[in-house]
Amino acid sequence: MWIYEKKLQYPVRVGTCNPRLAKYLIEQYGGADGELSAALRYLNQRYSIPDKVIGLLTDIGTEEFAHLEMIATMIYKLTKDATPEQIKAAGIEDHYVNHDKGLFYHNAAGTPWTAAFIQTKGDPIADLYEDIAAEEKARATYQWIINLSDDTDLNDGLRFLREREIVHSQRFREAVEILKDEQGKKKIF
Numbered sequence: 001m002w003i004y005e006k007k008l009q010y011p012v013r014v015g016t017c018n019p020r021l022a023k024y025l026i027e028q029y030g031g032a033d034g035e036l037s038a039a040l041r042y043l044n045q046r047y048s049i050p051d052k053v054i055g056l057l058t059d060i061g062t063e064e065f066a067h068l069e070m071i072a073t074m075i076y077k078l079t080k081d082a083t084p085e086q087i088k089a090a091g092i093e094d095h096y097v098n099h100d101k102g103l104f105y106h107n108a109a110g111t112p113w114t115a116a117f118i119q120t121k122g123d124p125i126a127d128l129y130e131d132i133a134a135e136e137k138a139r140a141t142y143q144w145i146i147n148l149s150d151d152t153d154l155n156d157g158l159r160f161l162r163e164r165e166i167v168h169s170q171r172f173r174e175a176v177e178i179l180k181d182e183q184g185k186k187k188i189f
Contacts, residue, residue, distance in 0.1 A: 028141060
């Protein structure tokens with residue numbers, strides 16, 4: 001059973017309207033290494049992985065949806081009071097023309113989200129290494145966004161998300177070791 005609490009996983013605060021910063025965050029909303037891609041990757045992979053790590057993929061996959069919700073809230077708060085001039089100055093006028101200030105799954109460069117952004121091989125070890133790489137790429141992206149941001153309120157939430165990516169990477173590394181140990185005892189795939 002899945003239970004949804006009607007609150008964000010971590011509080012989202014934004015110091016000021018900043019559409020340029022929202023543009024960067026869109027990468028984590030609809031980009032190849034963003035939260036939507038991660039959630040769908042893990043929830044899809046769980047069907048072809050040994051029972052010992054199904055729960056891990058389910059747990060992390062659903063948590064990624066909580067992160068997606070936080071990113072959406074950040075983007076909304078950064079753009080809700082933006083003027084058309086600010087939107088244009090931020091370089092997101094194409095998004096504005098198509099969606100106003102509504103969210104749409106695309107990356108920071110405007111490329112729409114596609115299922116090609118997510119991978120699965122059907123080999124548990126290969127998939128877990130892909131997951132580790134995905135978490136490390138998301139961690140790096142969060143750090144780069146923090147480096148570009150001077151919004152201390154927003155950076156607090158971004159640091160939370162960055163740290164969760166590190167935890168997820170560690171958990172996937174542990175899962176690799178569990179499966180390798182099991183593979184050494186008997187052939188499981």
